[in-house]
Amino acid sequence: MLAAAWVSQEAATRLALNPVDLIIIVLYFVLVLGLGLYLKRFTHTGEEFFMAGREMTAWIAGLSFISANLGSLEMMGYAAATYQYGIIVAHAYWIAAIPAILFLALVMLPFYYICQTHSVPGYLKLRYGEGARSLSAVSFAVMTILMSGINMYSMAIILKVILGWNIHFSIWVSSLTVALYVMAGGLLSAIFNEVLQFFLIWIGCLVIPVVGLIETGGWTGMVHRIQANFPGQDFIHMWSTTGSFTGNPMGVHWTGIVFGWGLAISFGYWTTDFLVVQRVMAAKDLRSAQLGTVIGAFLKMMVPFIVILPGLLALAVLPFHLVPENQGGLPNVHTYNEALPLMLARYCGPGLLGLGVTALVAGFMSGMAGNVTAFTTVWTYDIYKPFIRKEAADSHYVSMGRWCSLIGVFVSIGTAYLVMNFSSIIVYAQAVFVFFIVPMFGTVILGMLWKRTTPAAGFWGLLAGILTSFALWAWVKIDPSALRHVAFSEHAKDMAENIYRAMWTLIINVVVTVVVSLFTKPKPESELKGLVYGLTEVAPEGHFPFFRRPITWAAAVAVGFVLLNIIFW
Amino acid sequence: MEKHSISIWFFIGSLLTMYGILILGSGIYGLFVPASNPVAMSRLHIGIWWGAGMLLLGLVYVVRFRPKRKNM
Numbered sequence: 208m209l210a211a212a213w214v215s216q217e218a219a220t221r222l223a224l225n226p227v228d229l230i231i232i233v234l235y236f237v238l239v240l241g242l243g244l245y246l247k248r249f250t251h252t253g254e255e256f257f258m259a260g261r262e263m264t265a266w267i268a269g270l271s272f273i274s275a276n277l278g279s280l281e282m283m284g285y286a287a288a289t290y291q292y293g294i295i296v297a298h299a300y301w302i303a304a305i306p307a308i309l310f311l312a313l314v315m316l317p318f319y320y321i322c323q324t325h326s327v328p329g330y331l332k333l334r335y336g337e338g339a340r341s342l343s344a345v346s347f348a349v350m351t352i353l354m355s356g357i358n359m360y361s362m363a364i365i366l367k368v369i370l371g372w373n374i375h376f377s378i379w380v381s382s383l384t385v386a387l388y389v390m391a392g393g394l395l396s397a398i399f400n401e402v403l404q405f406f407l408i409w410i411g412c413l414v415i416p417v418v419g420l421i422e423t424g425g426w427t428g429m430v431h432r433i434q435a436n437f438p439g440q441d442f443i444h445m446w447s448t449t450g451s452f453t454g455n456p457m458g459v460h461w462t463g464i465v466f467g468w469g470l471a472i473s474f475g476y477w478t479t480d481f482l483v484v485q486r487v488m489a490a491k492d493l494r495s496a497q498l499g500t501v502i503g504a505f506l507k508m509m510v511p512f513i514v515i516l517p518g519l520l521a522l523a524v525l526p527f528h529l530v531p532e533n534q535g536g537l538p539n540v541h542t543y544n545e546a547l548p549l550m551l552a553r554y555c556g557p558g559l560l561g562l563g564v565t566a567l568v569a570g571f572m573s574g575m576a577g578n579v580t581a582f583t584t585v586w587t588y589d590i591y592k593p594f595i596r597k598e599a600a601d602s603h604y605v606s607m608g609r610w611c612s613l614i615g616v617f618v619s620i621g622t623a624y625l626v627m628n629f630s631s632i633i634v635y636a637q638a639v640f641v642f643f644i645v646p647m648f649g650t651v652i653l654g655m656l657w658k659r660t661t662p663a664a665g666f667w668g669l670l671a672g673i674l675t676s677f678a679l680w681a682w683v684k685i686d687p688s689a690l691r692h693v694a695f696s697e698h699a700k701d702m703a704e705n706i707y708r709a710m711w712t713l714i715i716n717v718v719v720t721v722v723v724s725l726f727t728k729p730k731p732e733s734e735l736k737g738l739v740y741g742l743t744e745v746a747p748e749g750h751f752p753f754f755r756r757p758i759t760w761a762a763a764v765a766v767g768f769v770l771l772n773i774i775f776w
Numbered sequence: 777m778e779k780h781s782i783s784i785w786f787f788i789g790s791l792l793t794m795y796g797i798l799i800l801g802s803g804i805y806g807l808f809v810p811a812s813n814p815v816a817m818s819r820l821h822i823g824i825w826w827g828a829g830m831l832l833l834g835l836v837y838v839v840r841f842r843p844k845r846k847n848m
Contacts, residue, residue: 231798407791414822524816554815555815557811
């Protein structure tokens, strides 16, 4: 399989880069490395290396928050999924993101911020004890490594479709660049580079929807072309086709979108995945952290214009049909995952092509750096420090963090080829999230909101959630007809299966946590101050005019969210 | 962020300025020497517009966030 992939990669060279494109790419690498080396002088202590000194402004925290999420997975994976399922995939950016991000900003961040923990597993240690922390730390570390593999693979696709370069050489150059700048400047370097990468991703990718809509004659023209290319299929409605399992290409009912995607997966990812939460925890104060998160919500809401729209445009203008990943590998056969690079190649001439490739490489790097910095912090503070070397100088842990960055990159490379077994990148990512992140949400949120939740319940609820997720996945793999039980429909596609599995996982996680809590002894209230709602005093945010308050902007984002759903109903 | 003497926005402005010059220059070159294998919608000369926009945005950031000399 690898040999076939290699041959197809070599044969698929489509565009030769112009010297100006190469200069643009090289300039980018020089700048990110220079930025990392420049910031090294500001990261000596553990607080500076792992938490960027907790001094980020709202804008930097917000841009970094969303950029760490806007990796190659987001850009290529969702463009590919849009080609496969249509605009319904935009739910990932709206109902499966905005409510959860606003909930994080207004409800959960105060707890993370007040207890001054270094990580989400660190919060679980304070709330439940060592058992829940260890389980979440190990599962999170495994997840970040698996997710890094996605970024690696996405890079391979970019290089395969557009450049025709030696893929392995290019992956190593990009990965080692990330390792070097994260080793040098830790989270501070990652955050600064993510802000830079955010600009590049937007400017580089926006070319496609702008030129694409001109080519198709606007939104209406694009819709007509899609209908002509794919008669009888509805790719352009978000809600109106979800009244039945067979009315949309994804095979999902609106209940799955709301409860599986919008609640279980979304709240799990946005409120407990340390990769994104770490960025806003690095803000200089609680208000900046909350405002930064709301800024992130707004930016997330806009991402479909550079990710979903190119996928729709690919349905409209590409003269051939793309196929699932496991049917690729033949000459002149392109897969869903190639949708975005193909569109880039279609519209970008010299200079712009270099910019577009740089945007995708930047996306790869921001996603990679996000995983590496989160992995480094969780490994050092939640695995290495409590279990391997409890008492050591701060400089020792910083040194461990620096080396861990390098090792994390090496291990990630090994996971890249796992992705090839899934029909699209995003399906693999969702499967990983459902295994490890969804169960975490029930455990964290019950711990924050219900003081009766006990340490034993925290551990067993989390374990039950993880095992349920794996068991349901294995059940469908062994007996595909089980899909009608897990996802309520034998027509459910991979993504719909993930959505319903997330829903079951969260239900089991919550039920086990509640039941075990009722039969075991809770912690005394004196030990829960700063960790649980009702026992935590949140300092007043001060007298700011209404337009500088997080709640005001959160309301504005919520209104935009509702309007977008109505417009694309 | 005061302790970092060079602002992140200055770095961003510098990169956008350099990219703007390169893409604008490449777009103008394409006006006189058309590519042998043009991309779709090449008649728009999008590189010129995109490059000019990036150059302008980059210059705004560079000027606004340039490192200030400290008084001794």
